[in-house]
Amino acid sequence: xxxxxxxxxxxxxxxxxxxxxxxxxxxxxxxxxxxxxxxxxxxxxxxxxxxxxxxxxxxxxxxxxxxxxxxxxxxxxxxxxxxxxxxx
Amino acid sequence: xxxxxxxxxxxxxxxxxxxxxxxxxxxxxxxxxxxxxxxxxxxxxxxxxxxxxxxxxxxxxxxxxxxxxxxxxxxxxxxxxxxxxxxxxxxxxxxxxxxxxxxxxxxxxxxxxxxxxxxxxxxxxxxxxxxxxxxxxxxxxxxxxxxxxxxxxxxxxxxxxxxxxxxxxxxxxxxxxxxxxxxxxxxxxxxxxxxxxxxxxxxxxxxxxxxxxxxxxxxxx
Numbered sequence: 001x002x003x004x005x006x007x008x009x010x011x012x013x014x015x016x017x018x019x020x021x022x023x024x025x026x027x028x029x030x031x032x033x034x035x036x037x038x039x040x041x042x043x044x045x046x047x048x049x050x051x052x053x054x055x056x057x058x059x060x061x062x063x064x065x066x067x068x069x070x071x072x073x074x075x076x077x078x079x080x081x082x083x084x085x086x087x088x
Numbered sequence: 089x090x091x092x093x094x095x096x097x098x099x100x101x102x103x104x105x106x107x108x109x110x111x112x113x114x115x116x117x118x119x120x121x122x123x124x125x126x127x128x129x130x131x132x133x134x135x136x137x138x139x140x141x142x143x144x145x146x147x148x149x150x151x152x153x154x155x156x157x158x159x160x161x162x163x164x165x166x167x168x169x170x171x172x173x174x175x176x177x178x179x180x181x182x183x184x185x186x187x188x189x190x191x192x193x194x195x196x197x198x199x200x201x202x203x204x205x206x207x208x209x210x211x212x213x214x215x216x217x218x219x220x221x222x223x224x225x226x227x228x229x230x231x232x233x234x235x236x237x238x239x240x241x242x243x244x245x246x247x248x249x250x251x252x253x254x255x256x257x258x259x260x261x262x263x264x265x266x267x268x269x270x271x272x273x274x275x276x277x278x279x280x281x282x283x284x285x286x287x288x289x290x291x292x293x294x295x296x297x298x299x300x301x302x303x304x305x306x307x308x309x
Contacts, residue, residue: 053156057299060292064247067254074257079095 003086012078015073022069029062096194110194117178117191146174157298158305160216165301168208172201173294176252180286183260184279192277193256202249205297206241213304225304248296255289 037055041048097109129138136144147214150170176192183190191197213222226237259282266275 038241053295056288057295060251060289060296064251064254065092067251067258071254072256 003054004083007078007080007082007086011076011082015076018069018073018076023066030059033062036054060064096189096196096202108196109189110191110197113182113188114179114191114197116188117175117182121174121178130302140215141256142161153295154298157295158302165208165298168204169294169297172204172297173290176201176293177290178289180290181254181283183256184283188237190256190260192252193260195253198249198253202245205248205293205300206245208297209304210298212301216305222304244300248293252289252293255285259285 011075033055041050046050098106098108099112100107113114123206124139125143128137129141131137147170150173151166153160154166154169160167179191179197182188183193192201210222213225217249226234259278263275263282266278
């Protein structure tokens with residue numbers, strides 16, 4: 001195995017791990033947030049407008065963590081700085 | 089052929105300025121918005137026509153959202169924010185037309201939008217409460233937190249850009265990958281999901297900008 005093979009295979013495994021671990025946490029958090037919001041709406045249906053707005057913003061903030069993981073995975077796969085370094 | 093176009097392709101360049109396919113799609117979106125608005129507002133009347141009614145509904149929704157979040161005259165932020173909302177919404181949906189690339193699936197576009205939102209926060213904070221009053225909000229609740237406020241100014245702007253970029257790019261990539269695996273009918277539900285995500289992301293971009301603006305004037309309330 002030369003250096004290029006090692007870097008490329010390590011990048012693929014790292015990208016897979018980034019998506020798997022980076023998706024796990026936000027998925028649980030999103031489920032929790034939705035459950036709590038539905039619970040709150042069931043108790044106080046008249047406040048559903050405010051709850052939904054806070055839920056949307058909060059979900060976007062949680063989801064952006066998963067998106068960061070996705071962007072990092074993309075950088076590893078398609079714009080990897082290490083491969084150019086090895087090829088030089 | 090490159091399947092995954094993360095980076096924009098340069099079509100032609102004027103001097104040092106490169107005109108990429110993203111820019112051309114954005115021009116197309118702008119022309120579409122201007123044409124729709126021109127055609128819909130040509131014959132305004134008290135009894136609204138169908139298109140006029142749609143435009144009024146969109147406008148009232150924007151005004152109501154702004155009024156709900158910041159306790160100000162909505163006309164301070166409405167022109168810029170409404171433009172951002174409508175432009176991002178149309179740009180997110182532009183990728184559904186075959187042959188066009190989603191302009192917001194390019195980090196340059198979303199960074200430009202985020203910079204507009206960043207400057208808006210400061211300009212509106214300074215115009216509403218003066219330079220001194222605005223700078224004082226950085227020392228809330230104590231001076232110790234000042235560096236964190238300064239870091240947050242940068243990170244939340246970058247986060248705003250990367251969130252929109254990542255969402256739009258992932259939608260496009262899912263469509264392309266599914267098209268490679270199963271060609272017929274299966275990508276359609278994902279395209280529907282992409283429409284919903286595009287509209288929600290445009291809404292969230294504006295709402296987060298509003299929340300940042302409201303956060304900048306905490307000293308007054």
